[in-house]
Amino acid sequence: xxxxxxxxxxxxxxxxxxxxxxxxxxxxxxxxxxxxxxxxxxxxxxxxxxxxxxxxxxxxxxxxxxxxxxxxxxxxxxxxxxxxxxxxxxxxxxxxxxxxxxxxxxxxxxxxxxxxxxxxxxxxxxxxxxxxxxxxxxxxxxxxxxxxxxxxxxxxxxxxxxxxxxxxxxxxxxxxxxxxxxxxxxxxxxxxxxxxxxxxxxxxxxxxxxxxxxxxxxxxxxxxxxxxxxxxxxxxxxxxxxxxxxxxxxxxxxxxxxxxxxxxxxxxxxxxxxxxxxxxxxxxxxxxxxxxxxxxxxxxxxxxxxxxxxxxxxx
Amino acid sequence: xxxxxxxxxxxxxxxxxxxxxxxxxxxxxxxxxxxxxxxxxxxxxxxxxxxxxxxxxxxxxxxxxxxxxxxxxxxxxxxxxxxxxxxxxxxxxxxxxxxxxxxxxxxxxxxxxxxxxxxxxxxxxxxxxxxxxxxxxxxxxxxxxxxxxxxxxxxxxxxxxxxxxxxxxxxxxxxxxxxxxxxxxxxxxxxxxxxxxxxxxxxxxxxxxxxxxxxxxxxxxxxxxxxxxxxxxxxxxxxxxxxxxxxxxxxxxxxxxxxxxxxxxxxxxxxxxxxxxxxxxxxxxxxxxxxxxxxxxxxxxxxxxxxxxxxxxxxxxxxxxxxxxxxxxxxxxxxxxxxxxxxxxxxxxxxxxxxxxxxxxx
Numbered sequence: 001x002x003x004x005x006x007x008x009x010x011x012x013x014x015x016x017x018x019x020x021x022x023x024x025x026x027x028x029x030x031x032x033x034x035x036x037x038x039x040x041x042x043x044x045x046x047x048x049x050x051x052x053x054x055x056x057x058x059x060x061x062x063x064x065x066x067x068x069x070x071x072x073x074x075x076x077x078x079x080x081x082x083x084x085x086x087x088x089x090x091x092x093x094x095x096x097x098x099x100x101x102x103x104x105x106x107x108x109x110x111x112x113x114x115x116x117x118x119x120x121x122x123x124x125x126x127x128x129x130x131x132x133x134x135x136x137x138x139x140x141x142x143x144x145x146x147x148x149x150x151x152x153x154x155x156x157x158x159x160x161x162x163x164x165x166x167x168x169x170x171x172x173x174x175x176x177x178x179x180x181x182x183x184x185x186x187x188x189x190x191x192x193x194x195x196x197x198x199x200x201x202x203x204x205x206x207x208x209x210x211x212x213x214x215x216x217x218x219x220x221x222x223x224x225x226x227x228x229x230x231x232x233x234x235x236x237x238x239x240x241x242x243x244x245x246x247x248x249x250x251x252x253x254x255x256x257x258x259x260x261x262x263x264x265x266x267x268x269x270x271x272x273x274x275x276x277x278x279x280x281x282x283x284x285x286x287x288x289x290x291x292x293x294x295x296x297x298x299x300x301x302x303x304x305x306x307x308x309x310x311x312x313x314x315x
Numbered sequence: 316x317x318x319x320x321x322x323x324x325x326x327x328x329x330x331x332x333x334x335x336x337x338x339x340x341x342x343x344x345x346x347x348x349x350x351x352x353x354x355x356x357x358x359x360x361x362x363x364x365x366x367x368x369x370x371x372x373x374x375x376x377x378x379x380x381x382x383x384x385x386x387x388x389x390x391x392x393x394x395x396x397x398x399x400x401x402x403x404x405x406x407x408x409x410x411x412x413x414x415x416x417x418x419x420x421x422x423x424x425x426x427x428x429x430x431x432x433x434x435x436x437x438x439x440x441x442x443x444x445x446x447x448x449x450x451x452x453x454x455x456x457x458x459x460x461x462x463x464x465x466x467x468x469x470x471x472x473x474x475x476x477x478x479x480x481x482x483x484x485x486x487x488x489x490x491x492x493x494x495x496x497x498x499x500x501x502x503x504x505x506x507x508x509x510x511x512x513x514x515x516x517x518x519x520x521x522x523x524x525x526x527x528x529x530x531x532x533x534x535x536x537x538x539x540x541x542x543x544x545x546x547x548x549x550x551x552x553x554x555x556x557x558x559x560x561x562x563x564x565x566x567x568x569x570x571x572x573x574x575x576x577x578x579x580x581x582x583x584x585x586x587x588x589x590x591x592x593x594x595x596x597x598x599x600x601x602x603x604x605x606x607x608x609x610x611x612x613x614x615x616x617x618x619x620x621x622x623x624x625x626x627x628x629x630x631x632x633x634x635x636x637x638x639x640x641x642x643x644x645x646x647x648x649x650x651x652x653x654x655x656x657x658x659x660x661x662x663x664x665x666x667x668x669x670x671x672x673x674x675x676x677x
Contacts, residue, residue, distance in 0.1 A: 198400035201367055206414035206465070207388030216413075220404045 031288070037281035044275050059282035075256040076264045079165070083172055083260055084237050090177040091233045092226065095184015100214050102185075103192045114189065120179045129246040132175045136160045136252060161253035168257040175243055180236075184229045191225040192218060224302065231298040238291050241266055261287055317377040317468045317501055318343045319364060324373035326359055326525075333359045335525040337373070341503060346495050348516035349505045352548070356525040357505045358473055364503060365471050366390050377468065388417075390469075393462030397474040399454045401446040407433075407457050408442040414465040432464045435494075452483045459491075463498070470495070470502045476511060488514055509549045513537060521545050538596075540661060543668035546594050552625060555600075555635040557610070558665070559593040568593060569631040571610045576660045582671050583662075591671065592663040598638045599659035602626060602645075607652040610635075614649040628653060 013020075038059050042050040066073035098117060102110035120128055135143045138159030145157040160167045195218065203213050219226070241263040248258045259267070261283060269280035319341040326334040333356045341347045349357040362368045364375060366387035374383045382390050401410050408429055415425045433439040436456040446454055455475060462470060475491075476484045492515045495502045506512050512519045513533040520530045521544075529541040540546035546554035559566040561583055566573050575583060583591075603609065612630040619641060626639050628651060637653055639645075662671045 196398060196400060198396040198398055199402060201362075202394060202396065202400045202461075203413070203417075204367065205365055205387040205392060205394045207417045212417060217402055217404075221402075223404075 034281045034284050034288075037277055038285050040278050042277040042281075045277065050278070055278070059278045060286075062279060063282055063286065072256050073264075075165070076259050076261060079169065079172070079257050079259060080261040082165075082169055083176070084234070086169075087173050087177050087180060087237055088230070088233055090173065091180035091237075092184055092230050094177065094181040095186075095188055095229060096219070096222075096226065098181060098185040099188030099192055100218065102189065103218075104210055114182075114185065117182045117185055121182045125242045126246065128179070129175070129243050129250075132171070133247065133250055133252050136171050138162060138252075161247070161258065164254050165257040168253040171247065171253050172244060172258055172260075175247065176237070176240065179243070180233055183233065187225050187229050188222060191222045195221055227298060227302045231295060231302070234294050234298070235291055238262065238287065238294070316343055316499060319469065319501060319503070320376040321360075321364070322374045322376070324360070324363060324370045324375065326356075326363060326368060327371045333525050334363065334370070337525075337527055339520055339527060339530065341501060342517075343501055344496075344499045346492070346502045346504065346515060346517045348512035348519045349503060349522055350509060350512040350519050350548070351507065351522035353507055355522045357507075357522045359525075360522070361471050361473055361503060361505045364469070365392050365394055391465070391467050392469045392471055393465065393467035395455075395458045395462045395470070395472045395475045397477055399446075399458035399475075399478070401454055401457055401461075403446055405445075406442065407438065407444050407446070407449070410446070410457055411442075411461045411464050414461065418465065428464055429460075432460045435463075436460045451479050452487060455479060455487065459494075463500075468501065470500050472502065472504045474506055475504075477506075477508065484511075491515065510551065513549065521548065523548075538659065539670070540594070541670050541673050543592060543594065543663045546596075546661065546663075550596055552597050552636045554594045554596055554661075555637075556592050556594050556663075557630060557633055557635060559591050559662075561589050561591065566591070566593060568610055569633070571630070573609060573655070574657075576657045576662070578658065579660070579662050579671060586671065586674065588664065588671065590665045592665055592668070594661040594663060595655045595659055597625065597636045599656045600637045600653050602628070602637055602639050602643070603652045603654055605650060605652065607654070609652040609654040611650070611652055614645045614647060614651055616647070617645045 037051075039054055039056060040050055041053055041055050041058070063073075067077060098114075102113055105113075123131075134141070137143075137145065138157060138161060140146055140149065140157045142157065142160075144160065145154070148154045149157065161171050162168070199217055199221075200213055203217055208216070239262050241260065244258065244260060244263050245266065247253050248255055248263065265280045265284045265287060268283065269275060269277050319339075321337050321339045321341075324334055324337040325332070335356075337360060339347075349360055351357045359368060363370055366382070366385060370383065374381055376382065377390065402413065405413065411429045411432065412425050415428060420428070429442070430439060433442055436459060438453060438456045438460060441449060441453060441457070446457070449457065455478075458475070476487055479487060488511060504512075504516060516533060518530060518532055519536050521528045521536060521542075523544055529536055529545050531539070536545055537549050540549070540554070543554075543556060547556070557568050559568045561567075561575065562572070564575055564580070566575055610630055612628040612635075615627040615629045615634060617624055617626045617639075621641065623638050623641055624643075626637050626645060628635050628637060630653075635653065645651075663669060664671060664674050667674065
């Protein structure tokens with residue numbers, strides 16, 4: 001290697017080492033440990049006894065078997081798919097609709113409106129979950145139940161979260177969807193503000209309606225942002241479990257139809273009762289593979305490599 | 316092809332008065348320039364004509380039709396922007412076709428009309444390209460094509476040349492002027508570039524702080540400015556202004572004395588005015604070496620420009636600029652006399668900064 005090359009490596013490593021260390025400690029090492037653990041029968045954190053015992057694909061075979069025969073695990077997988085699909089659509093479309101709606105109205109009203117939609121994201125997870133816990137509570141203390149009873153729509157309180165599967169799913173999707181919408185809204189709003197106003201004025205003068213402008217000009221110009229939000233939300237919904245954990249823990253929603261794969265991994269590894277880290281690790285590996293494939297597909301779809309242009313000048 | 320009449324147009328943005336009682340008539344097939352410094356309200360006026368802004372007060376007529384409350388799309392205007400506002404995700408063809416698509420024009424007719432207008436603007440070989448693949452001049456042509464394809468009654472242009480480089484601007488200037496006359500379309504052209512307005516327009520409306528100061532042919536506004544501001548804003552270098560005092564039939568300008576121009580004698584007498592501002596254009600005077608009849612001063616600096624040179628002369632510390640032929644040579648500090656072409660002198664009221672003849676008429 002010539003001198004220039006060595007200098008370059010030196011510079012590069014200086015600037016990159018904090019991030020490389022971060023990735024190493026918080027991503028690579030845990031990933032390797034997870035993959036390793038998935039090949040051991042580790043349980044109840046009995047490291048001395050199980051960590052160095054190798055069981056091959058046993059945990060994966062168990063997952064496969066459960067997937068075929070265990071109704072609880074089937075419910076988890078089904079819940080994950082339904083939750084991910086519907087919440088993703090709500091997040092992206094909701095964010096898009098909100099961004100467009102606030103774009104076309106008076107700026108002062110629009111920013112107040114946006115702030116309102118940011119509240120779910122700003123409030124602490126426990127507080128936010130608690131709000132909806134009381135709202136959907138299955139007894140007469142639940143806000144929804146008491147409103148409906150006062151209005152005379154129902155005579156007995158309904159345990160919404162225990163109606164399976166759609167009652168539990170609806171709450172799951174509603175609570176998480178409300179948090180996610182604001183992310184898309186912010187990204188899309190800033191994308192819209194980057195679009196020169198003249199494009200919209202020109203279209204208006206040519207006779208375009210708000211719908212025409214949104215469909216033919218604004219949305220095509222936000223293509224990258226839409227795909228970006230789609231990828232980001234897909235990955236974050238795949239791994240989110242905070243709100244879901246609390247809602248299940250507080251018994252607001254049905255345990256089987258309220259648990260996604262991410263929460264299942266958490267519960268299996270750290271939850272109450274018998275903990276099975278080997279199985280949890282195998283499920284986590286599956287989850288990671290799904291995430292990697294999904295992320296890779298969308299990056300391909302985004303033509304991400306096209307966005308990464310080589311910098312100009314000599315380096 | 317319409318005649319545009321603006322009656323008492325006032326536009327407020329909150330507390331800010333953007334347009335103040337604008338009255339203007341733009342004739343059929345006329346090329347009208349709205350000229351003014353930035354923030355003068357000229358673009359606001361253009362967008363009011365387009366219907367993007369609604370006037371706070373006043374009416375707008377296209378011929379006899381009151382269009383004040385009619386939305387932009389029903390006014391049949393073509394709009395060209397400073398940044399051209401081409402849709403980046405559409406090809407040139409799609410950009411030009413867009414207004415027709417919105418009007419639900421049949422596909423084959425769109426095809427025909429787009430090709431026709433593209434041919435007129437010499438961009439027929441660029442139709443499949445995207446805006447980012449075009450040069451500034453080509454993008455500008457596409458923007459004009461898009462404005463013209465729907466055969467508008469009025470073409471509105473908002474500083475369409477200011478994003479082009481100087482040479483290209485001169486070229487497009489000539490072409491645009493020709494195009495407007497060939498199409499016989501009523502055109503309103505917003506610019507802050509006085510040379511552009513003088514070169515292209517049939518008439519110029521000079522706007523300052525939301526008010527129209529003067530409307531007239533390029534010659535009128537250039538040679539007969541109604542306000543000191545108009546004289547200063549048009550022409551490069553701008554009009555010279557020096558303070559003068561009336562002393563009988565003479566004007567005292569610092570240490571010099573020149574006769575009152577004959578076209579002002581009667582006016583000055585009637586107004587009984589004492590203090591005036593004398594204005595003249597840099598090319599309406601000549602420099603004579605030594606002390607003679609005229610404004611006495613000394614050469615401060617001189618800048619050869621090729622065909623001619625600009626000489627800056629200090630009249631007792633006040634600078635004026637005068638054109639001189641290229642072959643003449645000057646030295647710094649040289650004593651000279653400036654002889655002004657008498658019939659081109661404009662006298663302004665010192666307080667109101669209005670040309671005396673207008674003061675007299677009012």
